[in-house]
Amino acid sequence: MPRFSASYLVETPLDPERAAAAMAGEQSSGTFLKLAGETDALRERHAARVEAVVPLETTKSPSLPGALPGETYQRAEVTLSWPLENIGASLPNLMATVLGNLTELRELSGFRLTDVALPDEFIEAMPGPQFSIPGTRLLAGVDHGPLIGTIIKPSVGLSPEDTADLVRQLVEAGIDFIKDDELIADPPYSPLAERVPAIMRVIEEHAQRTGRKPMYAFNITGDIDEMRRRHDLVRDHGGTCVMASVNWIGMSSLVALRRHAQLPIHGHRNGWGLFYRHPHLGIDYRAYQALLRLAGADHLHVNGLASKFVEADSSVIDSALACLTPLLETSNRDDRAMPVFSSAQTIHQAPATYAALRSTDLIYTCGGGIMGHPSGVAAGCHSIRAAWEATVSGATLEEHATQEPDLVVALRAYPSPFSG
Incomplete structure (x- = not known):
């Protein structure tokens, strides 16, 4: 099954792996508590995956207000991926998935989308430049x-x-x-x-x-x-x-x-x-x-x-x-x-x-x-x-x-x- 991915620069008061897991859950099958409908089969088919977490430097103060408090704030590069069937051939739904609620998570004191990688099936379904x-x-x-x-x-x-x-x-x-x-x-x-x-x-x-x-x-x-x-x-x-x-x-x-x-x-x-x-x-x-x-x-x-x-x-x-x-x-x-x-x-x-x-x-x-x-x-x-x-x-x-x-x-x- 084809997948698409997005890369981010994040900042978090948590362990970056934990923050990345929260990001993946928020933008696919998970939420803040376990749901009866979130079966193993559903997760296997539709859950976002954490593909990479690369820790970077730390800072003493958060870049953005509203995040969970912490003594230090770790920056990291994070890559997530999703099955293409989660969104179909839809640019607005792609954006809702790779951005959406991620911009508001309290686990993050910094958040920036740095790149997207899309399968050929998605690119070919888009109109693209005509001239x-x-x-x-x-x-x-x-x-x-x-x-x-x-x-x-x-x-x-x-x-x-x-x-x-x-x-x-x-x-x-x-x-x-x-x-x-x-x-x-x-x-x-x-x-x-x-x-x-x-x-x-x-x-x-x-x-x-x-x-x-x-x-x-x-x-x-x-x-x-x-x-x-x-x-x-x-x-x-x-x-x-x-x-x-x-x-x-x-x-x-x-x-x-x-x-x-x-x-x-x-x-x-x-x-x-x-x-x-x-x-x-x-x-x-x-x-x-x-x-x-x-x-x-x-x-x-x-x-x-x-x-x-x-x-x-x-x-x-x-x-x-x-x-x-x-x-x-x-x-x-x-x-x-x-x-x-x-x-x-x-x-x-x-x-x-x-x-x-x-x-x-x-x-x-x-x-x-x-x-x-x-x-x-x-x-x-x-x-x-x-x-x-x-x-x-x-x-x-x-x-x-x-x-x-x-x-x-x-x-x-x-x-x-x-x-x-």
């Missing part, structure tokens, strides 16, 4: 190198006409990818029913003139019925991407959107700090991104190096590498997600990003890094592309700048976040 990296490249007309992108700024307040005017500047500058900000979906001042046709007129005119159609990710976040209607609106006007705030629509809504969608789904993870910011509470991105890919996200945000956010650079790269690692090695289905680098990215992060990732299968979105260029939006776009061309060719930015005036200006205008 992944190859489909995204095909629709955006970018067969190599990163997709150079940006975000509509200001994030809020622009009318559909104002937004379309900005899009015109960006597509004429040679941008590959543009996205709505997460703060705008279908507000009264810029209804999606007006914003989509206004923007797509500009993009279609550009495509007819140049043969190149940049990708625009329209934010369709809403309830399930709203997202289906909004997706169809984008599709019917020739759009090639939709975006959703995955933490707020929920896993089931993402699955429902994916099963309906005929366009790539750009997964925006705003609110991610709730899951990762405390080192002893939440979810590691390796587990999180796997669940979102199974649900159908084609692109997933991973922050960026030297960004304005608190996430460490090592975590950003590990997140991107996780997105690029297939869930099913032997499948014909490409279930990778294209990592999206964002947050205060400029020309300077390109070399470090490529050196760590060794791949250009990514979307590199720059707001101020493009729109703040002293010579204008077109020069900003050119400078980011030149930075990546230099990086991939093995040249330094300064060396390549001798051939790229816009890169020269950018080197003067943007201080390196890695210096000083």
Whole structure:
């Protein structure tokens, strides 16, 4: 019988083996006392197993409030497994099993889901990314190198006409990818029913003139019925991407959107700090991104190096590498997600990003890094592309700048976040 497993970093005032047994019982056949219906046969078939307990360091004080009191608190790596028949092919029930009440156990003063391992049967039953990296490249007309992108700024307040005017500047500058900000979906001042046709007129005119159609990710976040209607609106006007705030629509809504969608789904993870910011509470991105890919996200945000956010650079790269690692090695289905680098990215992060990732299968979105260029939006776009061309060719930015005036200006205008 196939099984699935989950790995955790826990902290407990108890012996870690005892805490792990409490975790296994709580999330399968057991509870706080013995029940008549919990037969040996039922336990044999449905109980969670403690697969591994690896003690780590101890600490004098608990990381989280509410746990059982203790003189010291032991940290440990714990792995549990369950029979797949406990949940069937259901992402919400997978999450209820590997997280659920574990987050509230008094036996634990720290709890973090670090990874999940799922059998092929489960992965194959999930919708997964529909377009992944190859489909995204095909629709955006970018067969190599990163997709150079940006975000509509200001994030809020622009009318559909104002937004379309900005899009015109960006597509004429040679941008590959543009996205709505997460703060705008279908507000009264810029209804999606007006914003989509206004923007797509500009993009279609550009495509007819140049043969190149940049990708625009329209934010369709809403309830399930709203997202289906909004997706169809984008599709019917020739759009090639939709975006959703995955933490707020929920896993089931993402699955429902994916099963309906005929366009790539750009997964925006705003609110991610709730899951990762405390080192002893939440979810590691390796587990999180796997669940979102199974649900159908084609692109997933991973922050960026030297960004304005608190996430460490090592975590950003590990997140991107996780997105690029297939869930099913032997499948014909490409279930990778294209990592999206964002947050205060400029020309300077390109070399470090490529050196760590060794791949250009990514979307590199720059707001101020493009729109703040002293010579204008077109020069900003050119400078980011030149930075990546230099990086991939093995040249330094300064060396390549001798051939790229816009890169020269950018080197003067943007201080390196890695210096000083």
